[in-house]
Amino acid sequence: MPYGSGELPRPRLNGLQKKQNQWRRWAQDVLPSLIVPYLAYLRQSKSLRRRPDPPASQQCSKGCSQKNLEIICVLFDHLDTLQLLVCPCYPAPHQLISRGLFACAPLAPSLAVDLRVLELVKTLFVRITPNTTAWCEALEAFLYGRGYPLVQRAHSYRLRSHLPTYSHITICLCTEFDCSRPCPPA
Numbered sequence: 001m002p003y004g005s006g007e008l009p010r011p012r013l014n015g016l017q018k019k020q021n022q023w024r025r026w027a028q029d030v031l032p033s034l035i036v037p038y039l040a041y042l043r044q045s046k047s048l049r050r051r052p053d054p055p056a057s058q059q060c061s062k063g064c065s066q067k068n069l070e071i072i073c074v075l076f077d078h079l080d081t082l083q084l085l086v087c088p089c090y091p092a093p094h095q096l097i098s099r100g101l102f103a104c105a106p107l108a109p110s111l112a113v114d115l116r117v118l119e120l121v122k123t124l125f126v127r128i129t130p131n132t133t134a135w136c137e138a139l140e141a142f143l144y145g146r147g148y149p150l151v152q153r154a155h156s157y158r159l160r161s162h163l164p165t166y167s168h169i170t171i172c173l174c175t176e177f178d179c180s181r182p183c184p185p186a
């Protein structure tokens with residue numbers, strides 16, 4: 001950066017600060033904006049009992065800067081890869097939720113999980129002690145045994161942090177649509 005450019009260097013963030021910033025973005029920006037599309041998908045899918053046809057790709061009419069994302073999708077019986085063209089008008093989490101998938105990151109996810117899988121795990125964890133590490137390792141072994149390895153270790157970490165975020169949106173629906181409130185203890 002040239003001296004006197006008017007821009008201050010951005011401070012380096014540690015891991016905890018990055019997690020806090022990501023959660024803040026989820027809680028304040030993304031989750032509240034996903035409630036209506038999530039409810040619409042629940043209605044279209046008859047409460048996740050069937051998979052509706054995927055929506056047609058939407059083109060941005062405002063001329064926003066667009067980015068192509070390749071997203072690995074964890075489904076019940078296999079992994080799939082999805083290409084999305086995203087922009088501020090059509091962000092990835094909105095496009096994914098309309099396809100029955102939940103994004104692993106608020107801005108540029110590289111991984112998404114089927115809502116039905118997340119509902120199964122959420123229901124399971126209501127009945128047993130939650131152990132996201134064991135669940136993720138079991139899912140990885142299950143998919144690997146069927147020829148679908150999660151090639152990046154980062155994907156395994158993202159799976160572990162995925163369930164609390166998804167659970168939060170379902171809790172928001174039960175607490176008067178207020179996603180800014182902290183999750184009740186599990």
